[in-house]
Amino acid sequence: MIVEFSYKGPTSESTLLELLSDTSRKAKLLAGGTDLLVGIRGGVYKPDLVLDLKKIPEYQKLVLGEDHALTIGPAVTINEILSNKVVQQYHPLLCACAKDLASYQIRNRATVVGNIVNASPCSDMAPALLCLDATITIASVRGKREVAIGEFFTGVKKTVLEKDELVTAVHVPASSASANGVYRKLKRIQGHDLGIVGVAVAQVQGKLRIAVSSAAPTPVVTKPLDGTLSVEALLKEVDSIISPISDVRCSQEYRRFMVLEYTKYLLREVTSC
Amino acid sequence: MLIRVTVNTVVYEREVKENRTLLRFLREDLGLTGTKEGCGAGECGACTVFLNGKTVNSCMVLAVEADGGVVQTIEGEAQEGMLSALQAAFEAHGAVQCGFCTAGMIMSARQLIHNNPHPTKEEIQEGLEGNFCRCTGYEQIIEAILDVTGQVQEKEELRYV
Numbered sequence: 131m132i133v134e135f136s137y138k139g140p141t142s143e144s145t146l147l148e149l150l151s152d153t154s155r156k157a158k159l160l161a162g163g164t165d166l167l168v169g170i171r172g173g174v175y176k177p178d179l180v181l182d183l184k185k186i187p188e189y190q191k192l193v194l195g196e197d198h199a200l201t202i203g204p205a206v207t208i209n210e211i212l213s214n215k216v217v218q219q220y221h222p223l224l225c226a227c228a229k230d231l232a233s234y235q236i237r238n239r240a241t242v243v244g245n246i247v248n249a250s251p252c253s254d255m256a257p258a259l260l261c262l263d264a265t266i267t268i269a270s271v272r273g274k275r276e277v278a279i280g281e282f283f284t285g286v287k288k289t290v291l292e293k294d295e296l297v298t299a300v301h302v303p304a305s306s307a308s309a310n311g312v313y314r315k316l317k318r319i320q321g322h323d324l325g326i327v328g329v330a331v332a333q334v335q336g337k338l339r340i341a342v343s344s345a346a347p348t349p350v351v352t353k354p355l356d357g358t359l360s361v362e363a364l365l366k367e368v369d370s371i372i373s374p375i376s377d378v379r380c381s382q383e384y385r386r387f388m389v390l391e392y393t394k395y396l397l398r399e400v401t402s403c
Numbered sequence: 404m405l406i407r408v409t410v411n412t413v414v415y416e417r418e419v420k421e422n423r424t425l426l427r428f429l430r431e432d433l434g435l436t437g438t439k440e441g442c443g444a445g446e447c448g449a450c451t452v453f454l455n456g457k458t459v460n461s462c463m464v465l466a467v468e469a470d471g472g473v474v475q476t477i478e479g480e481a482q483e484g485m486l487s488a489l490q491a492a493f494e495a496h497g498a499v500q501c502g503f504c505t506a507g508m509i510m511s512a513r514q515l516i517h518n519n520p521h522p523t524k525e526e527i528q529e530g531l532e533g534n535f536c537r538c539t540g541y542e543q544i545i546e547a548i549l550d551v552t553g554q555v556q557e558k559e560e561l562r563y564v
Contacts, residue, residue: 132422133422134420134421134422135421135422136421137404137421137465137467139467160465160468163463163464163465163468164445164460164463167424167462167463167464167465168443168444168445168463170422171443171444172444180421180465182468184468209457232445232533233445233448233532233533233534234458234511234514234515234529234530234532234533235448235451235457235458235459235460235511235514235533236445236460236463236533238457238458238459239459239460239463239464320528321528321529321532321533322446322532322533
């Protein structure tokens with residue numbers, strides 16, 4: 131039997147923030163529920179209040195600017211991203227990562243923001259958002275603040291979010307639109323599986339960004355790298371940002387080896403586009 | 404909390420606990436036991452149903468989230484006691500063995516055919532990636548979907564369009 135909690139689905143942001151500001155409650159936010167309900171069932175989370183954010187109309191919005199900047203609300207699902215023609219055209223790396231996230235029916239519920247907030251080292255959306263220099267809007271009754279995605283993750287399943295805060299949007303800047311990008315995730319099977327490692331390589335305004343999942347306590351990204359650097363120099367940069375561990379999925383050595391192999395492979399793919 | 408949900412065109416009003424999953428609501432409160440619980444964690448897809456026109460793992464949806472919504476389950480697949488063409492194709496191709504995955508598999512196949520009326524073998528594999536079958540090895544399921552979408556040329560007698 132799972133823990134008992136009360137459920138509220140406020141229809142305005144101000145009510146939600148008010149409810150969240152009562153830190154005497156053990157509140158958890160519910161969007162797609164694909165991480166939350168598994169966590170509740172497994173006893174990892176024991177909330178006494180579940181706050182459904184899907185009923186707030188502005189949270190469902192996927193806003194595409196004229197300059198092809200993208201603002202993703204916290205209730206926007208992975209499949210909504212994937213089925214959007216403009217996103218497909220101008221943010222191919224975002225789609226490549228989204229396509230590799232879990233299964234079709236999970237993508238119908240799982241959200242982009244949820245995937246970030248869950249802060250798993252194996253997050254599929256983080257490599258794309260790190261390469262594309264996304265910013266995160268965080269809100270609470272105390273006000274709003276913006277954080278660069280590179281500063282959002284602080285550890286395994288840990289972020290800069292305070293107890294009374296939530297992420298109200300992920301913003302992909304216009305400067306990252308039309309960036310060439312590819313993602314490759316090593317899995318045991320071709321279909322629905324958590325990654326052993328994941329690598330994204332993007333060319334953003336003439337600079338290369340390489341992001342890696344499942345090879346450090348958080349998803350990580352290189353600083354913008356000069357495209358004229360040798361492959362060896364680029365691989366050295368990647369090697370310096372990862373700190374893989376050995377676990378049930380594979381050894382530390384294998385992770386490091388595959389990250390570098392995938393990087394070589396993806397670099398060829400990106401630079402030939 | 405009192406919820407009002409339309410399941411297979413029937414409207415139900417029920418008092419449910421906030422921590423009840425949609426899956427348990429369907430099986431235990433409404434007695435619709437066609438939908439199965441496999442892993443309880445979104446891995447196997449046995450609990451797949453439609454919620455507001457989209458497939459979801461009902462083990463990871465709260466019943467209260469379905470308030471005001473429309474649910475379709477395997478019990479709504481057959482019409483007036485007649486198997487749907489999709490169900491008949493599953494039967495004809497031996498795509499049902501132990502049967503535990505079948506309800507979820509039919510729901511995902513239904514969604515796939517809705518999105519893509521003539522899926523290739525690879526597209527079928529992709530569309531069913533969230534549904535595990537431990538008996539058939541998937542071949543018969545794929546054949547059944549190819550057949551029902553009018554894509555089997557050799558076995559004329561097995562066509563159910």
